[in-house]
Amino acid sequence: MTVDRNDGNEKILLAHGSGGKAMHSLIRDVLGPLIGIEDFNDSAVVPFRIKDSNTETMNGRLVFTTDSYVVSPLFFPGGDIGSLSVNGTINDISMAGASTLCLSLSLIIEEGLPMDALMGILGSVKKAAEAAGVRIVTGDTKVVNKGKGDGVFINTSGIGLVRKGISLSPKNVISGDVVILSGPIGNHGVAVMAERNGLTFDPPVLSDTAALNGLVDIMLSHTPEIHAMRDPTRGGIATTLKEIALEAGACIEIDEERIPLTAQVRGACELLGIDPLYVANEGVLVAFAGKNVAKSLLNAMKGHPLGKNSAVIGRVTGGPERTVLLKTLIGGTRIVDMLHGELLPRIC
Amino acid sequence: MTVDRNDGNEKILLAHGSGGKAMHSLIRDVLGPLIGIEDFNDSAVVPFRIKDSNTETMNGRLVFTTDSYVVSPLFFPGGDIGSLSVNGTINDISMAGASTLCLSLSLIIEEGLPMDALMGILGSVKKAAEAAGVRIVTGDTKVVNKGKGDGVFINTSGIGLVRKGISLSPKNVISGDVVILSGPIGNHGVAVMAERNGLTFDPPVLSDTAALNGLVDIMLSHTPEIHAMRDPTRGGIATTLKEIALEAGACIEIDEERIPLTAQVRGACELLGIDPLYVANEGVLVAFAGKNVAKSLLNAMKGHPLGKNSAVIGRVTGGPERTVLLKTLIGGTRIVDMLHGELLPRIC
Numbered sequence: 001m002t003v004d005r006n007d008g009n010e011k012i013l014l015a016h017g018s019g020g021k022a023m024h025s026l027i028r029d030v031l032g033p034l035i036g037i038e039d040f041n042d043s044a045v046v047p048f049r050i051k052d053s054n055t056e057t058m059n060g061r062l063v064f065t066t067d068s069y070v071v072s073p074l075f076f077p078g079g080d081i082g083s084l085s086v087n088g089t090i091n092d093i094s095m096a097g098a099s100t101l102c103l104s105l106s107l108i109i110e111e112g113l114p115m116d117a118l119m120g121i122l123g124s125v126k127k128a129a130e131a132a133g134v135r136i137v138t139g140d141t142k143v144v145n146k147g148k149g150d151g152v153f154i155n156t157s158g159i160g161l162v163r164k165g166i167s168l169s170p171k172n173v174i175s176g177d178v179v180i181l182s183g184p185i186g187n188h189g190v191a192v193m194a195e196r197n198g199l200t201f202d203p204p205v206l207s208d209t210a211a212l213n214g215l216v217d218i219m220l221s222h223t224p225e226i227h228a229m230r231d232p233t234r235g236g237i238a239t240t241l242k243e244i245a246l247e248a249g250a251c252i253e254i255d256e257e258r259i260p261l262t263a264q265v266r267g268a269c270e271l272l273g274i275d276p277l278y279v280a281n282e283g284v285l286v287a288f289a290g291k292n293v294a295k296s297l298l299n300a301m302k303g304h305p306l307g308k309n310s311a312v313i314g315r316v317t318g319g320p321e322r323t324v325l326l327k328t329l330i331g332g333t334r335i336v337d338m339l340h341g342e343l344l345p346r347i348c
Numbered sequence: 349m350t351v352d353r354n355d356g357n358e359k360i361l362l363a364h365g366s367g368g369k370a371m372h373s374l375i376r377d378v379l380g381p382l383i384g385i386e387d388f389n390d391s392a393v394v395p396f397r398i399k400d401s402n403t404e405t406m407n408g409r410l411v412f413t414t415d416s417y418v419v420s421p422l423f424f425p426g427g428d429i430g431s432l433s434v435n436g437t438i439n440d441i442s443m444a445g446a447s448t449l450c451l452s453l454s455l456i457i458e459e460g461l462p463m464d465a466l467m468g469i470l471g472s473v474k475k476a477a478e479a480a481g482v483r484i485v486t487g488d489t490k491v492v493n494k495g496k497g498d499g500v501f502i503n504t505s506g507i508g509l510v511r512k513g514i515s516l517s518p519k520n521v522i523s524g525d526v527v528i529l530s531g532p533i534g535n536h537g538v539a540v541m542a543e544r545n546g547l548t549f550d551p552p553v554l555s556d557t558a559a560l561n562g563l564v565d566i567m568l569s570h571t572p573e574i575h576a577m578r579d580p581t582r583g584g585i586a587t588t589l590k591e592i593a594l595e596a597g598a599c600i601e602i603d604e605e606r607i608p609l610t611a612q613v614r615g616a617c618e619l620l621g622i623d624p625l626y627v628a629n630e631g632v633l634v635a636f637a638g639k640n641v642a643k644s645l646l647n648a649m650k651g652h653p654l655g656k657n658s659a660v661i662g663r664v665t666g667g668p669e670r671t672v673l674l675k676t677l678i679g680g681t682r683i684v685d686m687l688h689g690e691l692l693p694r695i696c
Binding site for chain 2: 009010011012013014015016017018023026027030031034035036037042043044046048050051052056058059060062064065066067068069070072101102104105106107108109110111112113114115116118119122123125126129136137138139140141142143144145147148149150153155157159161164345346
């Protein structure tokens with residue numbers, strides 16, 4: 001899909017929102033040229049300058065991020081759209097190496113939403129913000145006619161202040177870096193899919209939705225040798241690693257056997273016929289760090305509840321650029337591409 | 349509507365999004381207690397502290413605002429949801445006396461939206477941002493199933509830096525202040541209503557959607573005697589003045605004959621059976637300023653294209669607190685209250 005191939009009949013598909021190739025094309029070919037920003041998924045680092053009362057000036061950098069949450073259903077095992085919208089935006093700021101200054105909360109409510117549902121969701125918003133130690137400072141409410149929305153959509157935007165001396169970017173990733181994953185994958189996507197399809201697991205698979213700012217604090221305090229971080233949400237860890245490989249111009253090699261994955265999620269994915277590498281996560285991060293610090297960083301991460309299952313899952317090598325290679329459980333190697341199509345629409 | 353009167357069957361109504369009394373109750377009784385922020389309509393001023401490389405610190409203040417736009421239809425005379433979403437958020441920042449640092453743009457697109465419509469809207473986004481001299485730095489795209497959205501909803505959030513020495517708030521409004529309106533009212537609401545109902549006027553009534561940051565620059569450079577500013581959007585100038593009267597604990601007296609209003613909008617409102625005082629505006633502001641600067645401030649405002657029809661429409665008096673009084677064209681006086689109900693749902 002490109003702009004000049006648009007024959008006037010092209011329409012937006014669900015796949016354009018699924019975090020995979022169709023969305024990347026939409027952003028690259030339509031949003032990018034029209035708006036002038038290249039990456040619609042991440043946060044932006046914005047330099048600014050302030051003056052004090054003595055006309056001295058100082059330069060700062062802030063991180064700005066926005067996300068609209070349209071998850072269906074609104075409530076799922078382990079969370080709801082309220083907790084998801086707070087945690088997800090804090091995580092976007094944290095992945096940029098910034099500490100969260102404040103969040104906004106904007107509601108698009110469908111006429112007829114039971115007040116109890118709204119209050120439940122807002123209770124989750126409050127609880128998630130308090131758990132993360134982050135303040136919501138401003139908001140907005142809109143109501144749309146019945147049949148023109150879906151319960152409630154939530155936009156949370158957030159501002160972070162970049163830590164002094166910290167600059168995280170896939171562009172900083174170098175050959176030799178280790179790839180660390182902070183916890184087991186697939187829980188969020190499977191929890192939402194199960195709820196949507198009326199499946200129950202015993203014990204239930206719970207969404208991993210959580211704010212990663214505390215874990216990131218520990219990591220960045222531990223070492224300056226972290227080069228890039230990202231949370232693998234829509235499109236899963238496969239899509240995230242491919243994005244980083246593209247931006248870094250690197251080859252990332254991953255060992256399937258080292259990827260933390262619970263037996264339950266593995267079983268659920270087999271049942272649903274989906275690859276856990278492409279399933280959304282909402283409480284794990286991938287970090288690229290110098291190999292000399294890998295061991296001590298891993299130990300530091302394991303000291304935090306959200307990092308206790310952290311593992312080194314791979315490394316950056318001198319292999320083919322812009323490529324993700326997976327060493328499979330049976331000893332083969334396969335190329336990992338981004339998600340294409342609509343595996344899990346409206347997962348966040 | 350209060351939380352404790354909720355019997356478990358209460359549902360969200362369109363009126364909860366119309367900017368009037370029902371929305372104020374929702375915010376005061378549900379959102380406020382649950383989230384802990386009192387005002388969901390405005391921006392927030394957020395203090396922060398940064399360090400430079402020599403460990404010196406400096407304190408700054410930023411303004412943070414968020415708005416979701418759900419206007420129906422997406423395209424209307426004089427603008428579309430794209431221009432509206434850029435201008436509206438810049439205006440929220442400007443009303444706080446801040447200069448806009450950057451905006452975010454988050455799209456919730458309904459499956460099936462023609463790509464041409466999306467490109468048209470994004471073209472308007474770009475044009476509006478360029479006209480205002482403001483950068484969009486980050487974004488997000490989500491797609492919802494057909495029948496679960498309405499074409500596209502747009503959230504724009506924005507960050508501003510508060511000008512040195514500037515502090516605008518209804519709390520600063522004092523008896524004797526003049527009330528200045530920057531231009532004729534009702535154009536946006538009438539333009540959208542006309543489009544929605546298939547009415548045409550000759551010449552057409554155009555939405556006044558515009559970024560007010562340039563006009564505000566002139567005003568704040570002209571005098572430090574501006575105490576409060578607000579843009580009368582949802583709920584119209586009546587609701588905005590009542591909000592300010594409540595927050596300031598003041599009595600605001602307005603002369604109906606001084607309120608700029610075109611013959612076309614007056615006629616359209618009569619035809620539609622609505623009061624222009626309650627009709628949404630997207631390119632005018634109300635300012636409260638010391639009476640000694642009124643004349644020169646008005647002259648300064650008239651030098652800007654968006655202020656050329658500026659007028660003093662009233663004053664703050666020692667009358668009954670928390671009240672807006674309107675001297676009508678026929679010589680009477682009536683109390684002006686907030687909008688209640690759903691005069692114009694989905695006007696922005």
